[in-house]
């Protein structure tokens with residue numbers, strides 16, 4: 448046989464058409480994408496370095512500034528999911544050996560602690576059980592003890608269903624010369640956040656939750672304090688792809704007359720993100736989750752409006768209930784994540800999904816599962 452002949456045959460699956468079912472995405476994300484955003488993502492591609500693309504990126508920057516309530520010039524979208532923003536924030540603002548303080552009350556703090564450890568930071572963990580929260584006093588005491596250059600907090604803890612208070616923490620960080628990094632992947636667009644007013648130094652989110660864009664892009668913003676730290680480092684960040692020196696140029700934030708090629712951004716993803724940010728800007732009111740309002744009337748306001756955690760009903764197998772709801776209602780709800788596995792089921796009605804009719808459907812599916820799933824004798 449000649450070297451040029453094909454020896455691996457075309458796979459049978461590739462000769463069949465693509466199949467993807469229609470589903471109600473009522474879990475913690477991704478959420479359903481409205482037709483206008485899907486249509487934007489389906490438009491013909493243009494080059495990532497065409498002037499028209501720069502205009503779209505400039506629009507995205509303005510849309511993120513509105514969504515974050517910030518005037519920060521250093522505001523961009525990552526080419527990647529929420530994790531890309533997590534890594535970008537840590538890799539650029541921390542150098543190996545520096546102290547980082549991480550608040551952990553669910554999975555996301557632990558994830559950031561690991562990211563920071565991998566790049567050689569000296570990580571200090573403050574830990575609460577899922578759903579717990581930290582007082583400003585506890586945070587300040589830990590800051591005095593560990594003298595971190597960066598403090599991480601999750602605003603919307605999607606594994607625990609908690610929306611963490613933010614007020615006052617930015618001021619504590621300033622007092623102790625520490626940068627304040629906040630994760631709003633699961634909360635932006637559903638729970639209020641004010642980057643500038645709340646003195647948040649670095650803020651990021653994801654596209655696929657309350658913003659209702661497809662997964663794969665992640666807005667992030669750095670204020671002047673964060674820029675000062677990340678652009679005066681002695682070492683280069685461990686990641687080339689996530690190096691803000693390059694990304695700030697790609698997004699036209701570095702004041703240089705020309706943007707150079709760094710990587711090829713996800714053009715369709717940016718089209719869709721632009722449109723989802725436009726929808727947010729068009730709304731007078733921010734989204735709140737109808738479902739949460741109905742379910743959470745009785746609870747404290749620390750409940751996360753976008754993702755509701757509910758205790759697993761006594762005697763039921765949560766996996767069986769979720770499988771039943773998927774099979775009979777084409778509806779995704781999920782179990783816990785990380786430390787909350789086996790403790791809760793998680794239901795999210797975010798942005799476009801946040802309608803009373805959807806809340807009624809979700810409650811109906813839950814009631815149906817309670818009726819038809821096995822209740823153990825224990």
Ligand code: PMP
Nearest residue numbers: 528529530555603605632633653
């Ligand atoms: N942070 C939080 C609070 C999240 O809920 C998620 C996604 N579940 C992430 C970070 C990570 O985002 P992604 O899955 O888009 O990488």
